Amino acid sequence: MGGYRMVALVKQVPDTSTKAGVNPDGTVDRARAKRMLNPFDKFGLQKAIEVKNAHGGEIIAITMGPPPAIEILVEALEYGADRCYLLTDRRLAASDTLATAYALHKAVQYVGPADIVFTGLQTTDGDTAQTGPQIAERLNLPQVTYCERLEIKDGKAKARRVVEGGHQWLEAPLPILITVANSASKLEHKRFANVHKVKELLRNKEEMSKRIFTIDLDVIGAESGRTGLVGSPTVVGKTWKLGEIGGSCHMLSGDSPTHNVEHLMLKLKEDNRGVEELIQ
Numbered sequence: 001m002g003g004y005r006m007v008a009l010v011k012q013v014p015d016t017s018t019k020a021g022v023n024p025d026g027t028v029d030r031a032r033a034k035r036m037l038n039p040f041d042k043f044g045l046q047k048a049i050e051v052k053n054a055h056g057g058e059i060i061a062i063t064m065g066p067p068p069a070i071e072i073l074v075e076a077l078e079y080g081a082d083r084c085y086l087l088t089d090r091r092l093a094a095s096d097t098l099a100t101a102y103a104l105h106k107a108v109q110y111v112g113p114a115d116i117v118f119t120g121l122q123t124t125d126g127d128t129a130q131t132g133p134q135i136a137e138r139l140n141l142p143q144v145t146y147c148e149r150l151e152i153k154d155g156k157a158k159a160r161r162v163v164e165g166g167h168q169w170l171e172a173p174l175p176i177l178i179t180v181a182n183s184a185s186k187l188e189h190k191r192f193a194n195v196h197k198v199k200e201l202l203r204n205k206e207e208m209s210k211r212i213f214t215i216d217l218d219v220i221g222a223e224s225g226r227t228g229l230v231g232s233p234t235v236v237g238k239t240w241k242l243g244e245i246g247g248s249c250h251m252l253s254g255d256s257p258t259h260n261v262e263h264l265m266l267k268l269k270e271d272n273r274g275v276e277e278l279i280q
Contacts, residue, residue, distance in 0.1 A: 002056045002057070003051075003052065003055045003056025003057025003058070004051055004052075004055055004056075004057040004058075004115040004116060004152065004174070005057055005058050005060070005112070005113065005114050005115050005116075006048045006051060006052065006057060006058065006059050006060065006114060006115060006116045006117070006118060007059075007060050007061075007062060007108055007111065007114040007116070007117045007118065008041070008044055008045045008048045008059055008060070008061045008062070008076070008081065008118045008119075009041070009044070009061075009062055009063070009104060009108075009117065009118065009119045009120075009132075009135075010037060010038065010041040010044075010045060010061055010062070010063050010072055010073075010076060010120075011037075011038045011041060011063055011064070011065065011069075011072075011120075011123050012035050012036070012037065012038070012063060012065050012068070012069040012071065012072045013035070013036060013037075013038045013123055013124050013125045014033035014034070014035065014036075014124075014125060015033060015034035015035060015036045016036075016124055017034075018033050018034045035068065035069075035071065035072075036072075037072040037075055037076075038120055038123045038124060038125075039120075039124060039182075040120030040121045040122055040123060040124070040180075040182060041119070041120035041123075042120070042186070042187035043120055043121070043180040043181065043182055043184045043185070043186070043187070044118035044119050044120045044178075044179070044180040045059075045061070045076060045079060045081070045118070045187060046180075046184065046185050046186065046187040046188065047118050047147070047150055047178065047180050047184060047185070048081075048116070048118045049079065049080045049187075049188065050150075050185065051116065051150070051152055052080070054152070055152060057115075058082045058083070059080060059081045059082050059083075060081070060082065060083045060084070060085065060111055060114070061073055061076035061077075061081040061083070061084040061085070062084070062085045062087065062104065062107050062108065062111065063084075063085075063086055063087065064087040064088070064092060064095075064100065064103055064104055064107070065086070065087075065088060066088060067086075067088055069086060069088065070086050070212060070214075073085075073086055073212050074198060074202070074212070077194065077197075077198045077201075077211060077212070078190045078194050078195050078198050079187065079188075079190055079194065080191070080194055082211075083211055083212075083213070084211065084212045084213070085107060085110075085111060085212075085213050085214075085215055086212065086213070086214045086215070087103060087104070087107045087215050087216070087220065088214060088215075088216065089216040089217045089227075091217055091224045091227055091228045092217070092227050092228050093228050093229065094228055094229035094232060095227055095228050095229075095231065095232055096232035096233070096234035097126070097128050097130040097131045097134060097234070098134065098231070098232060098233060098234070099226060099227045099228060099231040099232045100131050101130075101131050101134035101135045101137075101138060102138065102222065102226050102227060102231065103217070103220075103222055103227050104131070104135055105135045105138035105139050106217075106220040106221060106222040107215065107220050108135070108139060109139070109220070110215065110219070110220040110221070113175070114175060115174045115175050115176075116152075116157070116174065116175065116176055116177075116178060117135065117136075117139070117141070117175070117176070117177040117178070118177075118178055118179075118180060119131070119132035119135070119177070119178075119179045119180070120132075120179065120180060121145075121146065121179050121180060121181050121182060129145075129179070132145065132177065132179040133145060133177075133179070135177060136177035139177065141175055141176055141177045142172040142173070142176050142177075143176065143177045143178070143179070144157070144159040144161055144170050144172070144176065144177075144178045144179070145161060145178075145179045146161045146162040146163070146179065146181045147159045147160070147161050147178045147179065147180050147181060147184065148160055148161065148162055148167070148180070148181045148183045148184040149184070150178065152174075155173060155174050156171055156172065156173050156174065157171065157172055157173075157174060157176050157178070158170070158171045159171075159178065161181070162181050162183060250267065252264060
């Protein structure tokens with residue numbers, strides 16, 4: 001197969017529109033929450049699709065999570081991925097970014113050499129933006145973070161990345177790892193042909209097993225002592241809910257800041273609320 005061999009790392013996260021809740025031990029109650037494909041990973045998947053459309057090649061989607069995470073791999077196939085791998089193992093539970101990056105870099109190595117590894121900028125359930133760069137370090141690859149534009153030519157990647165106050169262009173030879181900013185192109189709609197093909201695959205377990213593979217720590221040759229809670233030096237002290245989804249909002253716009261402040265103070269007086277209460 002010509003073109004470039006690409007890996008798109010994706011993650012299933014709690015749907016931000018639902019009430020996930022918090023367990024008594026302070027962890028997020030993922031079992032009660034609806035699940036979705038991490039919105040930031042959609043930008044990475046779209047970049048892989050763009051490179052494939054322009055140059056040809058293969059997209060391999062990899063996710064790490066419990067068995068239900070296979071749902072987003074099916075979704076990745078519908079968008080245009082060619083093969084998918086679900087890395088699932090009880091020993092991965094409670095992995096922080098260090099342990100996650102270790103496990104995922106072993107998974108990338110397992111599926112074979114990749115010209116480009118794409119990740120989202122961050123995840124909605126962690127928001128650290130650390131995993132992608134850590135994977136690049138473990139794979140000993142050059143990396144471009146916050147990428148919003150990408151050009152591939154003559155075995156080199158030329159990328160425009162977002163920086164404070166503007167942007168900068170970087171160039172590096174392949175292979176490379178790229179984390180894609182949410183200012184890049186949005187994920188295109190699923191193509192009917194892909195959706196139809198995946199529906200046919202779902203009816204044929206034997207054929208589906210040739211497109212979505214399930215792997216564990218033993219298969220990828222990872223050390224269990226470097227994953228999960230035992231391999232995670234990060235300690236979460238406490239997690240709590242800041243409030244329920246919903247409420248009301250009054251927007252002030254179109255006038256001068258002075259007028260808006262006066263309007264706000266008048267509104268607080270009408271509601272019998274003080275500035276101290278508002279801040280709290």
